[in-house]
Amino acid sequence: MAKLVFIRHGQSAWNLSNQFTGWVDVDLSPEGVEQAKNAGRLLKEAGIEFDQAYTSVLTRAIKTLHYALEECGQLWIPEEKTWRLNERHYGALQGLNKAETAEKYGEEQVHIWRRSYDTLPPLLDANDEGSAAQDRRYAHLDPRAIPGGENLKVTLERVIPFWEDKIAPDLIDGKNVIIAAHGNSLRALTKYLENISDDDIMNLEMATGEPVVYDLDEKLQVQNKQKLN
Numbered sequence: 001m002a003k004l005v006f007i008r009h010g011q012s013a014w015n016l017s018n019q020f021t022g023w024v025d026v027d028l029s030p031e032g033v034e035q036a037k038n039a040g041r042l043l044k045e046a047g048i049e050f051d052q053a054y055t056s057v058l059t060r061a062i063k064t065l066h067y068a069l070e071e072c073g074q075l076w077i078p079e080e081k082t083w084r085l086n087e088r089h090y091g092a093l094q095g096l097n098k099a100e101t102a103e104k105y106g107e108e109q110v111h112i113w114r115r116s117y118d119t120l121p122p123l124l125d126a127n128d129e130g131s132a133a134q135d136r137r138y139a140h141l142d143p144r145a146i147p148g149g150e151n152l153k154v155t156l157e158r159v160i161p162f163w164e165d166k167i168a169p170d171l172i173d174g175k176n177v178i179i180a181a182h183g184n185s186l187r188a189l190t191k192y193l194e195n196i197s198d199d200d201i202m203n204l205e206m207a208t209g210e211p212v213v214y215d216l217d218e219k220l221q222v223q224n225k226q227k228l229n
């Protein structure tokens, strides 16, 4: 039996200002820092001892991991950062205010962009300002792997190879794993782990800074799920 903990980063500056974020490297807000520390206290109270941490290459998730691990006295554990755990790329919506976008395009269209499984947002071109193709942290990737925008389906397709290569083998070895990531990369992993349908995943939300603890058997079937708050 292994434990797997998902934690969505604490509130970010753009969660607070209600802007589409995606791959934009926005920092935590002061409240987000407190949420991350509180998550660490909850993990300490739960007595969970981790063997391995995974996070994205985005500051808000990395810092959340570090604040939480520091608070539970486990900042020393091995960690790996990967672009595959990044937030879903929001394409040309990145930076726009969500309420203003809903006024312009309608609530329904914005809900579809935000939560439909397979509708892509308007895409960014590799030459557009703000494209990840111009960001050094993605320079090692095949340019074709750098998205101009992703839906949840595409996000899931780039998260799962990392799950299969790294996370699942750790869990099968009985290691306890913490993943600090993002609303939509964690929704993708939750869909996969819990076998949630394309329709039902539209209704799943992840709270900022709230650890979700799974007990998994050796076949990685979920035996128990608990949110710490």
Ligand SMILES: O=C(O)[C@@H](CO)OP(=O)(O)O
Pocket: 015, 019, 020, 021, 022, 023, 087, 088, 090, 114, 183, 184
């Ligand atoms: O803007 C984003 O990147 C995400 C997460 O904050 O937003 P949403 O919940 O709308 O998918």
